[in-house]
Structure formats: C-alpha cells, structure tokens
Amino acid sequence: MLKAGRIWALGAMSGTSLDGVDAAMVETDGEVIYGFGDSTYRAYSPDEQSVLKAALGRWPGDDVVAATRIVQQAHAEVLSGFEGAELVGFHGQTLAHEPHGRGTHQVGDGAALAERLHLPVVWDFRSADMELGGEGAPLAPFFHFACARWIGAKVPLAFLNLGGVGNLTWVDPRKARPGDDGALLAFDTGPANAPINDLMMARRGEGFDRDGMLARQGKVAQGALERFLEHKYFTRIPPKSLDRDSFADMTETVSNLEDADAVATLTAMSATAVLKGLEHCPVAPARLLVTGGGRHNPVLMEMLQTALDVPVDPVEAVGLDGDMLEAQAFAHLAVRVLRGLPTSCSGTTGVRAAVSGGILSQPGATERIA
Numbered sequence: 001m002l003k004a005g006r007i008w009a010l011g012a013m014s015g016t017s018l019d020g021v022d023a024a025m026v027e028t029d030g031e032v033i034y035g036f037g038d039s040t041y042r043a044y045s046p047d048e049q050s051v052l053k054a055a056l057g058r059w060p061g062d063d064v065v066a067a068t069r070i071v072q073q074a075h076a077e078v079l080s081g082f083e084g085a086e087l088v089g090f091h092g093q094t095l096a097h098e099p100h101g102r103g104t105h106q107v108g109d110g111a112a113l114a115e116r117l118h119l120p121v122v123w124d125f126r127s128a129d130m131e132l133g134g135e136g137a138p139l140a141p142f143f144h145f146a147c148a149r150w151i152g153a154k155v156p157l158a159f160l161n162l163g164g165v166g167n168l169t170w171v172d173p174r175k176a177r178p179g180d181d182g183a184l185l186a187f188d189t190g191p192a193n194a195p196i197n198d199l200m201m202a203r204r205g206e207g208f209d210r211d212g213m214l215a216r217q218g219k220v221a222q223g224a225l226e227r228f229l230e231h232k233y234f235t236r237i238p239p240k241s242l243d244r245d246s247f248a249d250m251t252e253t254v255s256n257l258e259d260a261d262a263v264a265t266l267t268a269m270s271a272t273a274v275l276k277g278l279e280h281c282p283v284a285p286a287r288l289l290v291t292g293g294g295r296h297n298p299v300l301m302e303m304l305q306t307a308l309d310v311p312v313d314p315v316e317a318v319g320l321d322g323d324m325l326e327a328q329a330f331a332h333l334a335v336r337v338l339r340g341l342p343t344s345c346s347g348t349t350g351v352r353a354a355v356s357g358g359i360l361s362q363p364g365a366t367e368r369i370a
C-alpha cells in the first residue's frame, strides 16, 4: 500500500515525434513539486521508428501489434533502470487521436508493466476525459500549473511545448488550484516538429533539421504560409487538440519547393501556429517558456521571439528540464490520479467536469479509477 502525501513517482512519455522514450522521477504529492530526480532517454532505432510510423492511425491490426511490442519492450527496459520509484505514470505511445471521431488510442499495457516492474502503474490517462466530452489532450497543463508555482511565478505566463505537435498552456499562478476557473487555458497550437522531421527523412534521409541549419538557408514561401493560416483549426475556440498528422494536407503545399525553402516554410508554419494560438490567451502571458525538442531549433525560436514583445526562453531559464517535462508531467499526474485529484478541466480539454482519469494497475490486480 502506498503512503499518503509526497512520493517519488517515475513518469514515462513516448511522444508524437516518435524519437524515443523519456523517463523521469519527480517527488510530489500531486499538488506541490518537492524535487526532481534522475531521468533518462531511450531512442527508438530507425527500424523501430518505421514500425511505429506504419502503425499510425491503424487500429486494430497487425501493424499495431508490432508497434505495441516495441513500445512495451522499450518502456520495460528504460523503467527497470530506476531505483526508488514508488509509483509509475505510463503514457504509452499515441497511434491515433480523433477526439471527434474514433477516439484516442495509446498503445502500451500498464498492467503488464506493473507485473514486470513490481510497482503500481497509472496508465490510460486520456480515456476518462474523453468519456466526459473532453479532447483527451493536452494533459500536461495540470503539471505546468505546479511548475509555475515551483518557479515562483506571480503573474500569468505560458508554457509552450514544441514536440511533434505544439501545445500551449496559459497559467494564472495566482489561482489556488489548477482546476479553478481561470487558472488554465490549454490547447494544441498546430504542427511543430513532425512535418519538418518527415520532410527531412523523405528528402535527405535525416531525422530532423539539426539546429535549423537547413531552414536557415531557405526562404519562406509566403503563399504556402498564408494558405496554411486559412485552416479552420486556427479560428476554433480552445480547448482543442490535434493528431500528429492533422495538418498533412497543408504541409504538402511545400512539396514543390526545394529542400531549404520547404523546411524554412514548415518551420514558419510551426511558429505562426503558435502566434495564432497566443491570440486566444485571456491576457498576454508575461513570458513564454519553451519546452520540447523544438526549443533546440534556433530558427524556430527566433521566429517566435521576433514576433513577440515578451521574452521567449527555453524552460532551462527557470531551472526546468525541457527534455523531460512531459515525462515528469506523467509522474505528477499519476500521483494526482492515485489521490483522486483532477487531471483535466474545462479550460484544458473542454471536459464537462474536472476529471481524474486513469487505470491503476497494481502488480497482481488492476482497478479502474474513473
């Protein structure tokens, strides 16, 4: 039986970039962050990435079975290397996300992981939210609220995650709890790194545009950018969320451009989607704290900073770890689920009522929390 109060939780995230598994320890009671612990990263090999990619959007099916095996094995390897964890938060790998269609689908079996690790595992974080009419994403915002408190923020600010997809969390740290009215507004901004990575792989056999080197040499095609901005997603009132390839049609508009111009244009699309998203914030955030791999792309960061009159900084500027924030988020959320605290609310996913969602699997037994 787990003790009440603060515990060391281990979180794991396999993101939409399909680059690998992040895992990190957090000491938390689900409300306050008391400390950050060890973390690690396990990359997917190119072969594993191909299997995962082939399974995107396809379930049920043989492709999904093969992808699930990879996700399960990678997590078992990574998570068994930690010591001192009392609880695991296991997100799994999203293969499809259609909140207004077939639902959300993360692969990975938390019950099997609990047996393998001999630890309680919280998983299937998104289903309960969707059952109550929510988007099922993003879920990191309740952790971003705790981070805003941890850094001592006194005025509204925003966290921006630039992963495969981008997501923005506007936080008012003056509110008592993350589920309070007006404490959080969150949503996916648009594509971030996924289209850049896909184009780099298709044209150059490289996984991503390292340090924005190719984008830096290119010229943004204004026509393609304008057509992108006409997408109806940008006028939808948040909360709202996206699948990895929701914008595939739009990003195909760069197919006739030469490599550098195409990557520069996709990078500008990612930045401009964020700028559009910021227009939805209740009041302008005092600063933009950027997490996720896109913060390593100086061209993307410069595009944001040039357009904004507030500081745009990687989260390292306030002592957080931008490579691990999502893994830490699922550690924190697991503790919230264990304590019956909400993990989403109307401001983050549009859910009808604040909900604590997830399955808790104990080694030897599995119970549904919400």
Ligand SMILES: Nc1ncnc2c1ncn2[C@@H]1O[C@H](COP(=O)(O)OP(=O)(O)OP(=O)(O)O)[C@@H](O)[C@H]1O
Pocket: 014, 015, 016, 017, 018, 019, 020, 161, 162, 163, 164, 165, 166, 193, 194, 196, 197, 207, 208, 209, 210, 211, 212, 291, 292, 293, 294, 296, 297, 298, 326
């Ligand atoms: N030095 C760099 N230069 C440019 N881009 C980079 C660099 N380092 C990482 N990236 C980009 O960041 C991506 C990984 O980001 P991240 O790990 O945040 O994604 P994720 O967790 O899979 O995504 P999501 O948040 O959508 O689940 C890489 O695939 C690459 O596109």
Ligand SMILES: CC(=O)N[C@H]1[C@@H]2OC[C@@H](O2)[C@@H](O)[C@@H]1O[C@H](C)C(=O)O
Pocket: 015, 016, 094, 096, 097, 104, 136, 137, 138, 139, 140, 141, 161, 163, 164, 165, 166, 167, 188, 241, 242, 326
């Ligand atoms: C369905 C799904 O897996 N969505 C991811 C994805 O990657 C970024 C963005 O789209 C965000 O909505 C979410 O991940 C983070 C961890 C979240 O739920 O907050």
